[in-house]
Amino acid sequence: MKNKILSVNNIFKSYNSKSGEVIAIDGLSFDVYKGEFLSIIGSSGCGKSTILNILSGLDNDYEGTYTFKDNVNHSYMLQEDALFPWLSVLENTLIGLKIQKKCTKENIDYVKHLLAKYGLKDFMNTKINNLSGGMKQRVALIRTIATKPDLIFLDEPFSALDYQTRLKVSDDIYRIVKEEKITVIMVTHNISEAISVSDRVLVLSKRPSKVKNIYEINLSNKSTPINNRKAPEFQEYYDKLWKDIDE
Amino acid sequence: MSKRQELFLKKYRHKQVFIKFVQIFLAVFILGVWELLARLGLIDTFITSEPSKIFLTIINLFKEGNLLEHIWVTLSETLIAFFITGIVSVFVSILLYRSETLSRIVDPYLTILNSLPKVALGPILIIWIGANKRSIIVMAILISIIVSIQSISVGLKNTNKSRIKILKTFGANEWEILRYAVIPSNYKLIVNACKINVGLCLIGIVMGEFLTSKAGIGYLILYGSQVFNLDLVMSGIVILLVMSILLYSIISSIEKHLDC
Numbered sequence: 001m002k003n004k005i006l007s008v009n010n011i012f013k014s015y016n017s018k019s020g021e022v023i024a025i026d027g028l029s030f031d032v033y034k035g036e037f038l039s040i041i042g043s044s045g046c047g048k049s050t051i052l053n054i055l056s057g058l059d060n061d062y063e064g065t066y067t068f069k070d071n072v073n074h075s076y077m078l079q080e081d082a083l084f085p086w087l088s089v090l091e092n093t094l095i096g097l098k099i100q101k102k103c104t105k106e107n108i109d110y111v112k113h114l115l116a117k118y119g120l121k122d123f124m125n126t127k128i129n130n131l132s133g134g135m136k137q138r139v140a141l142i143r144t145i146a147t148k149p150d151l152i153f154l155d156e157p158f159s160a161l162d163y164q165t166r167l168k169v170s171d172d173i174y175r176i177v178k179e180e181k182i183t184v185i186m187v188t189h190n191i192s193e194a195i196s197v198s199d200r201v202l203v204l205s206k207r208p209s210k211v212k213n214i215y216e217i218n219l220s221n222k223s224t225p226i227n228n229r230k231a232p233e234f235q236e237y238y239d240k241l242w243k244d245i246d247e
Numbered sequence: 248m249s250k251r252q253e254l255f256l257k258k259y260r261h262k263q264v265f266i267k268f269v270q271i272f273l274a275v276f277i278l279g280v281w282e283l284l285a286r287l288g289l290i291d292t293f294i295t296s297e298p299s300k301i302f303l304t305i306i307n308l309f310k311e312g313n314l315l316e317h318i319w320v321t322l323s324e325t326l327i328a329f330f331i332t333g334i335v336s337v338f339v340s341i342l343l344y345r346s347e348t349l350s351r352i353v354d355p356y357l358t359i360l361n362s363l364p365k366v367a368l369g370p371i372l373i374i375w376i377g378a379n380k381r382s383i384i385v386m387a388i389l390i391s392i393i394v395s396i397q398s399i400s401v402g403l404k405n406t407n408k409s410r411i412k413i414l415k416t417f418g419a420n421e422w423e424i425l426r427y428a429v430i431p432s433n434y435k436l437i438v439n440a441c442k443i444n445v446g447l448c449l450i451g452i453v454m455g456e457f458l459t460s461k462a463g464i465g466y467l468i469l470y471g472s473q474v475f476n477l478d479l480v481m482s483g484i485v486i487l488l489v490m491s492i493l494l495y496s497i498i499s500s501i502e503k504h505l506d507c
Contacts, residue, residue, distance in 0.1 A: 056416055076416035082409035086431050095427065096417040147417065 003034040005072055005151060005183055006055070011064035013050055024050050026208035028064070032151070037177065037184045039194035042204030043245055048187040052076070052153045055185070068151075075149040079156040081136040083128045083143075090115065090124040093143045100147060111146045118142065118176060134165045134172070141173055145180055152177065154186040158193065170197055170225045191245070195237045196225040203244045213244050296481040304482040308467075314486075320463040321452055322490065324380060328387035328448040333441055335388075336395035341425065343396070344403040357393055365389045365451070369458040378459040386458070387451025391444045398443075402436035403429055438502045445494045453487065464490070
């Protein structure tokens with residue numbers, strides 16, 4: 001696990017507006033290791049999404065550095081499914097490949113294989129609006145991993161869903177990223193979710209945010225996220241994280 | 248099917264039938280009363296005309312052989328104005344979407360131009376462009392294009408930000424973002440703008456024909472009023488009604504075929 005895939009060094013980010021400057025991130029540093037599931041949690045408005053925007057290259061207006069290991073390919077999944085309702089399920093999942101001009105027969109077959117493997121085989125030609133919330137989120141994840149990324153960023157991927165669906169989808173997504181051996185950096189404000197899916201949880205301080213604490217999550221009988229919630233250590237981690245965020 | 252569902256469907260169907268019936272009845276009633284009052288001599292048909300005469304006038308215009316030509320003149324001018332408006336307003340809207348600064352610069356101009364009664368520009372158009380078809384078409388474009396630009400550019404700006412963000416994370420360039428997210432998100436809005444445009448263009452063309460023309464339905468109406476032939480005036484209006492219904496329904500049927 002100690003194979004470093006990304007290191008973040010001393011990131012600083014502020015938002016400037018007419019009414020003044022708000023420092024969102026001040027001196028943020030951490031490392032990410034290959035194959036791990038890292039969650040970043042913090043109170044709302046502490047700049048969690050900003051971190052993902054910077055790391056994914058969407059936001060270039062910051063100070064500090066981050067370095068990916070050579071040839072690391074990354075992609076992004078948002079809170080809203082942000083699918084294209086005028087396209088079919090298959091066309092939606094191919095959009096990344098299309099933009100990156102990698103729509104080869106082989107890659108298309110890979111995406112079809114993913115859709116089949118994760119229960120969407122019969123829905124390939126269905127329009128998006130005919131799917132349930134959970135299925136949409138699975139389509140969005142397959143779109144994210146269709147380009148075969150080594151690392152994916154998840155920005156509150158479950159928060160638009162109702163509680164039942166949310167548990168189920170987090171199980172689904174956990175299974176998929178583990179099976180496809182993808183490193184994950186997930187941003188969330190939900191403590192239970194973070195503990196149940198993560199190998200490590202990084203707690204951000206209130207604004208301006210920096211790393212407050214990093215916890216290795218060691219649960220006995222670690223299995224699926226839903227089962228992990230029943231682990232004896234779960235409550236202990238919950239209390240610790242709760243205190244950390246609240247302080 | 249449950250009793251309640253059956254009852255619901257029955258009520259629903261009754262309501263549909265009732266609405267259609269009243270709609271048709273109203274038209275027949277108005278025409279009937281008009282015709283009746285005219286026949287009984289209670290209204291002066293010299294200034295009100297009457298449905299049967301309007302019908303006969305239209306038939307006669309057909310037989311004399313130049314009605315089709317008038318329709319064609321008005322229709323072709325309308326379609327030319329409509330296509331130019333559509334293409335230019337989509338193009339300008341994309342420019343305004345791409346540049347927030349440009350959009351903010353031109354915003355007050357668009358608002359002012361929108362509230363200017365375009366018909367006031369008629370005399371200038373005739374002097375600059377000449378008393379010909381071109382000024383008529385320009386008049387129609389002026390009437391429809393500002394509203395069209397405003398509604399389309401607002402739609403483009405309101406495109407779902409998450410969809411754009413997703414494309415950016417895959418490395419999409421501006422053109423790909425337009426092609427995969429912005430334009431398809433706004434198909435419906437663009438078709439709706441077209442529906443409004445086709446009506447406005449027809450209005451503009453008739454207004455232009457009132458100002459200067461040698462043919463067209465607007466010319467027929469104006470000519471009719473000058474020689475005090477109200478049958479001709481009313482016939483022109485009826486033909487315009489039919490034309491606007493047809494143009495509108497063509498675009499509606501295109502909308503139904505667009506899967507969005």
